[in-house]
Amino acid sequence: MPHQSTETPFTYPDVGATRGEFPPGYRHFRRRRRIGSGRAVFEQAAADILAYRMQKATGIFAQATTPTAEPGTEVRMFFGLARIGITAPARVVYVVDEPDRRGFAYGTxxxxPLRGEELFVAEYDPTDDSVHVVVAAFSRPGPWYARLGSPVVRQIQRIFSARYINALRPN
Structure with missing residues (x-):
């Protein structure tokens, strides 16, 4: 008998598509910002990304099943006040572990409230010693309230991507 996964399925069919060209039928988003220079800045940013520091710094991080991102880790974000709000569950799809590029992507x-995938990576450019952070996503609204509030959801995505990146800027 073939092995059947007991994991909750992703809410979109294009799992892993943040590795390359984003699929049609979604809103595409990409923000890339320089946060500093030097290998030490890159190493710290990469470690912080993998430890969910971006999400923790914005106050939306609720929990993860592992202390650092790894494929299969389930994460939950929470948008709201006190106990009133929206829980946003996701699962790490893959981890990027290259000499000059590190991070992870999770899928909904x-x-x-959305269906899709989001990528968080630190990039080091040895030609000029610069360090950039990238937040990129493809998504579309899921439940009725996300479809109804689609313009607001897109604005929230822009605001949080800037906050994510600012959380990794060296002091």
């Missing part, structure tokens, strides 16, 4: 699970 049932209950998340």
């Amino acid at each position: 699970l049932a209950g998340h």
Whole structure:
């Protein structure tokens, strides 16, 4: 008998598509900002990304099943006040572990207001010693309230991507 996964399925069919060209039928988003220079800045940013520091610094991080991102890790973000709000579950799809590029992507699970994938990576450019952080996503609204508030959801995505990147800027 073939092995059947007991994991909750992703809410979109294009799992892993943040590795390359984003699929049609979604809103595409990409923000890339320089946060400094030097290998030490890159190493710190990469470690912070993998430890969910971007999400923790914005106050939306609720929990993860592992202390650092790895494929299969389930994460939950929470948008709201006190106990009133929206829980946004996701699962790490893959981890990027290259000499000059590190981070991870997660995909949405049932209950998340969007359907799609988001990528968080630190990039080091040895030609000029610069360090950039990239937040990129493809998504579309999931439940009725996300479809109804689609323009607001897009604005929230822009605001949080800037906050994510600012959380990694060296002091």
